[in-house]
Amino acid sequence: TLKVFSGLPLFIHLPPQGSTRILRHIVYFIVIYSRLLVHIATGVFILKTIPLNHLRIQTPEKPLASIILHYLMVLFMCWAITAILSPLWALKTNIIHTGVELICIFIALAAFFVVWHTYDRTSPVNHLVGFGFLMVAVFDLCHAYFFPEFNLYPPGFYDLSTRYWILGRLAEALVLLFTAFKLFQININKWLGGLTTLALTTGVSVLAFSQPGLLPVLFLPESGITPAKIALEYLITALFLAGAYIMFRRLNNREHLTYRYIFLALLLAIPAEMCFTVFKTLTDFYKILGHVLKITYYYYLFRGIFVSAVTLPHAKLETAGRYMTEILNSIPVGILTYDNNLKATFANRKAEEILNSRVEDIRGKTAGQMFAQYVRNDEISEPLASQVLAGDARPIINKLLNIENGCNNLLKTIVNAHRLENGGAIIRLSEARREQELENLQLQTQTVLDSIQDMALLLDRNSRIIMCNKILEKELQMNAEELLGLDIDGFLAMTRFNGEGMGMENPGESCFETTITGADGQTREVVFRTAPICNVDDEIIGYICTCADMTGFKKEQQRIRQREKLALLGQMAAGIVHEIKNPLTAINGFNQLIMIKTTDEKIKEYADIIQNEVVTLNKVVTDFLSFAKPRPPVFKEIIINNLIASLQKMLETQMFINGIKADFHLDKDEVPVWADDNQLKQVIMNIFKNAIEATQETTNPRLNICTHYNKVTQEMSISISDNGKGISPEEQSKLGTPFYTTKDKGTGLGLSVCYQMVKEHGGSISLVSEINKGTTFTISLPAKNIKGRITA
Helix, strand or coil: CHHHHCCCHHHHCCCHHHHHHHHHHHHHHHHHHHHHHHHHHHHHHHHHHCCHHHHCCCCCHHHHHHHHHHHHHHHHHHHHHHHHHHHHHHHCHHHHHHHHHHHHHHHHHHHHHHHHHCHHHCCHHHHHHHHHHHHHHHHHHHHHHCCHHHCCCCCCCCCHHHHHHHHHHHHHHHHHHHHHHCCCCCCCCHHHHHHHHHHHHHHHHHHHHHCHHHCCCCEECCCEECHHHHHHHHHHHHHHHHHHHHHHCCCCCCCCCCHHHHHHHHHHHHHHHHHCCCCCCCCCHHHHHHHHHHHHHHHHHHHHHHHHHHHHHHHHHHHHHHHHHHHHHCCCCEEEEECCCCEEEEECHHHHHHHCCCHHHHCCCEHHHHHHHHECCHHHHHHHHHHHHCCCCCCEEEEEEEEECCCCCEEEEEEEEEECCCCCEEEEEEEHHHCCHHHHHHHHHHHHHHHCCCEEEEEECCCEEEEECHHHHHHHCCCHHHHCCCEHHHHHHHCCCECCCCCCCCCCCEEEEEEEECCCCCEEEEEEEEEEEECCCCCEEEEEEEEEECHHHHHHHHHHHHHHHHHHHHHHHHHHHHHHHHHHHHHHHHHHHHHHHCCCHHHHHHHHHHHHHHHHHHHHHHHHHHHHCCCCCCCEEECHHHHHHHHHHHHHHHHHHCCCEEEEECCCCCCCEEECHHHHHHHHHHHHHHHHHHCCCCCCCEEEEEEEEECCCCEEEEEEEECCCCCCHHHHCCCCCCCCCCCCCCCCCHHHHHHHHHHHCCCEEEEEEECCCEEEEEEEEEEHHHHHHCCC
């Protein structure tokens, strides 16, 4: 050994007595470890003579030999490192010792935090090891702090650091022994466990510090370690030996921890403890070797915990994957799975048989490639591939395809494809000729249901949905997967059904009008019909329900009635305006003449009243005529911000006169709209006038006018907000109704005309109002690029 290391600079610069000391250490080391290896070999021989089935040992002979060889190599490396480190240790004992201890503390805390952050996914055995390492880290920290070279220990308490050392090693040994025997199988809250561990460790540390007589003297500056310390080290060694014996029986067990690494750590801990029974001074070779071995077995303990916490779940996942593969291979239906990129990842044996291809040839192909290769009808394959590739939420259900199985033979196959939650897909293949009669009947029934132009549901005798047609999926924006298996009550709740019931308790035909709401939130008026399905013995075996959507029909009826009313109103308006306008003009002219000619103030006052009433009546007649016979809008490209800017001076003047503060916020991201600027000004002025009147009794009246472009709906909007008295919910529901008004002298036609004009522009008027807080009217108009919505 000296020959091997004689070329190292470390040994060249040593004095002769140093070389003699190293030779003595080498001889001592060889003797100790020769005896230890003899004991280990003897123990292994005895264990191998015991029947393996009795001990349930499943470790092959080769892995055990590999572990022993690995162990011997680690021992040799630790000895070599110690030989190199010894001179530096002698020069900087306190610094090197502290560094070594901090490495051990870091490893212990790292092991604790690995367990802490995987607490919910690991077993109580791991929890015990993690909390034990936290305790050991605290004891080692105290040991390093009170190391004699720092002179931080209390007077007369030279061995305080050694006491914390013993406590740390004893905690290690007990935790590993409990782990080996699986004595701790209780799941406790991790915060409770952590706080309890810290409290216990703190209590023991304080007790060791405050009670010097609690333990005998363990280390003396003159003579080194005492017999009491040696006895405690032997006790700890015995605990390590017991733990190693138990771990030896579980070398291949990875249920909770990777026991091979734990076993190696225990084997290294034994010689480490033996080293701490023979050193005399703080710079002794065996004390240094013990610390190096300690770092090494800490590393293996951490590796055992880390591997079990991190890699073991992956190993279990692989096992589960193999188990699932066996299950899928035993299914008599072809299964193809696809990943997030819709590339084939798996094909079971039945799929290989149907496609006459090996899984290696199928894996990696996209859905489009699969359909193109195996489906002969290109007109069908392309839409199906596009549906899967585009991520369409609708599954492919019971699609009958002709698949070429590689030998120019066409095989009629029923295909079902579903997208998975993680973005992948699964395709199920089954030979049509082997389908059961009921499945063929279901396929025919589905075809019949899909041919019905109304929404349709098929229920079993227990009123559970077993089929629905494509029209229902499209209209209600629901997938068949969501509906199949639901009972009728669940369907009624899902669609917010508003009706008197469907008569399932008393079978028979029923027909009534009701409303249902789809997943998109749109409410439809429908005629709901139910009828029982009977077998040849006239027994009810299910029900069929159809929903005829009457929403468009009713709206059209409403529009026809409205047009008829407006036509009649227009005829009446022509006569009324003619009959009223002429005398009204005469009254207005003569009244103005009276106001000019008379000098009597009383008569002028009466004439002024007449003039105001004439103006009011003229406005009523004008509004009535505009409502009954509106002028067709003249559409052109309009910039909303420019329109508001042209009205701003006039609006600000009116607000100044009424003492109202104004704020204008025009959106820079504007787009042009297709509108009649005169009608749009009329709508804005009308709503603006109403806002001014609503703030008459407000202390600090304020109006906000802003524009905004909604990129989602592609609409420009104009919002007019006030902080006036607000509008009650009852009044809001009636706004826009002809002749409805809350003003003393209002006609109830102003907002009706506004609503009608905006509607002719393809837009809408909405409002948000709260009593005593204010109202916001929003006029929304489609952008120019979607002017097809405008009904001129």
